Amino acid sequence: MSIFKRLSIKHVVLLLVLVTALYGAGRLYYRVTGGFTISNISSEFPNDERWAIAPFSPTAQASVDSIMDQKFTYLGKGCQSYVFLSEDGNYVLKFFKYQRFRLQPWLNYLTFLPGMTDYRNGKIEKKRAKVEGVFSSWKIAFENLQPETGLVFVHLNKSSNLNKTLRIFDKMGFEHLLDADQFEFLIQRKADMLCAYIDDLMAKGQTEESKQLISNILTLVVSEYQRGYADNDHALMQNTGVMDGKPVHIDVGQFVKDDSVKDPAFYKQELFSKTYKFRYWLEEQHPQLAKYLEAELRLIIGNNFSTMIPHFKQHE
Numbered sequence: 225m226s227i228f229k230r231l232s233i234k235h236v237v238l239l240l241v242l243v244t245a246l247y248g249a250g251r252l253y254y255r256v257t258g259g260f261t262i263s264n265i266s267s268e269f270p271n272d273e274r275w276a277i278a279p280f281s282p283t284a285q286a287s288v289d290s291i292m293d294q295k296f297t298y299l300g301k302g303c304q305s306y307v308f309l310s311e312d313g314n315y316v317l318k319f320f321k322y323q324r325f326r327l328q329p330w331l332n333y334l335t336f337l338p339g340m341t342d343y344r345n346g347k348i349e350k351k352r353a354k355v356e357g358v359f360s361s362w363k364i365a366f367e368n369l370q371p372e373t374g375l376v377f378v379h380l381n382k383s384s385n386l387n388k389t390l391r392i393f394d395k396m397g398f399e400h401l402l403d404a405d406q407f408e409f410l411i412q413r414k415a416d417m418l419c420a421y422i423d424d425l426m427a428k429g430q431t432e433e434s435k436q437l438i439s440n441i442l443t444l445v446v447s448e449y450q451r452g453y454a455d456n457d458h459a460l461m462q463n464t465g466v467m468d469g470k471p472v473h474i475d476v477g478q479f480v481k482d483d484s485v486k487d488p489a490f491y492k493q494e495l496f497s498k499t500y501k502f503r504y505w506l507e508e509q510h511p512q513l514a515k516y517l518e519a520e521l522r523l524i525i526g527n528n529f530s531t532m533i534p535h536f537k538q539h540e
Contacts, residue, residue: 415465
């Protein structure tokens with residue numbers, strides 16, 4: 225009996241070691257590669273007229289072509305895309321992360337269970353809606369908010385007219401040659417991250433420039449709402465960059481067009497919520513700027529500022 229017990233304990237220990245090793249290997253692989261694979265940015269979507277973009281002029285297309293002729297090196301990843309930096313450092317190339325929006329394979333084998341088919345179909349519909357939401361947002365941003373986003377080009381349908389090979393290098397340094405016509409992607413001007421930019425300004429004693437940047441952020445957001453455009457991502461610090469000294473959206477995946485957001489009562493609450501964590505960061509890092517931001521918000525929002533509480537949207 226004691227032999228079986230020793231064997232049993234040994235098997236359990238070996239199993240735990242194996243599971244730990246596999247988990248560690250998986251984490252190491254993800255750390256080394258960033259999770260990037262060509263299959264993760266590939267799709268089999270048919271052409272959809274909803275995502276069609278008007279043709280560029282020959283001059284504009286030549287400019288885009290010259291960007292695509294550069295090498296692109298892995299820069300990082302967000303919730304929705306893998307990001308690559310152009311050789312000249314002026315542009316980023318973003319590919320959609322399809323693996324987040326694909327059905328888990330095991331769901332295909334459990335449809336015999338009660339309710340599983342409905343559950344599976346619900347998952348498919350939810351993921352489809354998320355992909356379409358991002359595509360819609362990219363198109364809205366490109367067609368209506370180029371100055372606010374720095375977008376240069378979006379490609380949302382398979383095509384046959386680009387005739388370009390995208391040369392990208394993954395996180396491990398391996399080169400991949402991609403037929404641009406067969407991938408969904410965007411090209412955007414490279415921006416500096418907001419908080420790092422403010423830190424740099426303040427380190428140089430440029431307080432007035434920092435205040436002007438804060439005012440410009442508020443003007444940017446309010447202007448978009450007043451035109452019926454809303455960025456439903458409240459992560460202002462993470463999703464705002466600075467380009468030529470002006471604030472821009474660096475994440476363009478959650479824009480919607482909705483005239484109801486023009487209502488001042490709505491967008492004032494949104495402005496309060498979006499800047500809430502930013503104010504706390506400024507209080508910790510640059511108290512003088514936090515006071516300035518609060519004063520500016522009070523001017524825009526009015527007396528309701530003192531009684532408002534933030535409403536945060538879930539980040540999926």
